[in-house]
Amino acid sequence: MKDHLLPLACLAGDKQTLKSLPDDSPLRQHLPHAQAAMTAYCQGDDEGMRAALKQIPFRSPYKDLRWLLSALACYPADPGKGRELLNKIPSDSPFTCPAQVVTALFQTPPETRKSGVAARTFLAAIRGKRDQAKPKRIFAKLLSEAKKTKKPTLIKAVKDFLAWYPQGTKAYEKAFDPLPEVEKLHIQALHLEQSAAYPDQTYNAWIDLGRTYDRQGDLARAAAVCRHLVQLIETECGPGDPELERVLNNLVSLEPGDRDAWLKLAAFYQHMDDQKARGRCLDDALKHLPEEPRILEAAAEAAIDRGAFKKAAQLTRKLLKLDPINQQARRRLIRAHLNHARKQMKRAKYDLARKELEAAQALAKEPFEQAEVLVAQGYLESFASLMETGDRWFDQACNLLPVPLGEWLVAAEALRCQLPGKECKRQLKKLRLILDTAVMRPDKSVVPEMLDLARQLQLEDIDPTPLLQAGNAYFKKACERDWTLAELEHACDLLLALERFQLVRDFVRKSPLWKQRPPSLVYFDIAAKCRGVAGNINLSDVERLEAALEEADKNRMNKWADRIFALLGDYDRSRTAFGAPFEEMAEFEAEVDKIAEETGIPPQEIMAQIIDKLLGGGRKKQ
């Protein structure tokens, strides 16, 4: 046997090795201490173990047994320290192999498949049987230990355990102090949530607890319960549940400084498309949190959405004072000024519009932003009947951007300003001329920006079709360029939203990436094929979608898995045999009840006769 393995052989009780050891060898001399330490450990006598380990000299062949046993004694209380101690055993030590076995104890989840039978038995003896935990048994053991030792941490553990085993409340109260009513309500609510009771039952238990805290004046806890209720509603009912509004309003009244609650309430009103309530809610939030950047941001966004551009600019300016390098806020402020200027142009208040554009110009840093302001200025001059000056602004804007993005921007603005038909056609004609030349060498980088602009128009309820028709050939040619998957997904997403279904399919199918059938491209291909109507999907496409879903799940592409799943869900709903007969059914039942009242025949009988007649038969008379 190799010499360096001898300590292990001695401790394992290898008789041959033990016999051959000379009397003066350190292996024999230090063996009793090492064995004593092992025995003490096995008997659960950690003090004895430490005392025996101290007897082992620093240069002893058993020296690494100290790290091994000390690590073992750390289980299960301190796995971090256990691992740290095991790491101290050098790689050339005879105790490396036992250390590897013991490492399995500190791993989560435990890994024992690679170990031998004896190692597994050894680990199982330390870990104990992994039978199903029984709350009653655990409670009894915890209670008896807590009663014996009276340790506050143990008493708290027993109380915490009541959420698992509320039947133990009386035993707890008998052993320690009686629990106040609010504690009992808390335990009940936790238990219901733990045991996956009916959502309404759990919800009501938390409501009762929240009200009790509120009555006792413990507003912080009452607010915490409200926050928990918000989570429960969001999980169980989704973001549009009316109860959410009630709980969130209660929460902000209990804790007006809760920023996230205000934001959630504003998001709820946005979800319900109630812009007035959203604005009101954020105004209230600003009263309590006037310098909170997130609230200022949300309030500015809400103001833009309801067309209050002046207010949006005011709020964003305040935000920029607090956070001068916030690029998003700067862009939002430009947007607010531009929109305000457009509004003034439509009202023929050109001086006011000019002021707004000057403010936007002062903020614009990037070429696209500067071009946007220049184009708006061009139209302002056009409106003010200085057409030549207007054209000069357009040329300046186009010079800032790659071809044909500048011309696209000018044409998009023409649609946005709702120019008279002739003027609008003039701009679109100019765009077409440029695109006719540009189509020879399409620029991949400008396509997403062009599509983004068209999408913005669509979101502002302006029909972008004339613009997209003008760019159709350009986009068709651009899809032959070498797109990365991320670029392709972004472009297809925009095209799908713009309902340019044929272009989506061209982008997907002409890409070399299509050969690998990535889930995202399969999704776009089928979504475009069915023209956005899930009912148009055929069976073979369903199979393709299912395969793509599996692939997305496997590769953790959660975003695409969710979208494919939603499309399949829409398809399933479109296949339902009956639409939504419930409203008609209520009317029908009311009619049946009326007949039953008049004739005295039971409603079920009338219903059966009607069904028989509808099915073309009649009831057989007995």
Place this chain on the structure above:
Amino acid sequence: MKSPYQCLAVDPDASDEQIRQAYLAKVKDFPPERDPEQFRIIQQAYEQIKDQKSRLAYELFHVPALEEFEQLLNELQPRRPSLSQFRAMLAECLKSKRYGN
């Protein structure tokens, strides 16, 4: 069954700043590259008690898992292998070292 307070070695009535300092000290002791598991535990503990809102949520809604209570019982009455089981494990290690895995 360690509470996040025990994990970060702070008092339950410690301030936000004290908790943050304790967290940073622990991260220094257990950087993620050296002990990722311990680092994860420390980070989780910090998230649970980092401010008043989190502490209240921990106090009101955190219920330890059954396994954690079992672990607590194990700590109170530690399980140990028998001496012969220990020796058998060492003998098996010896065998694998001598003859390869």
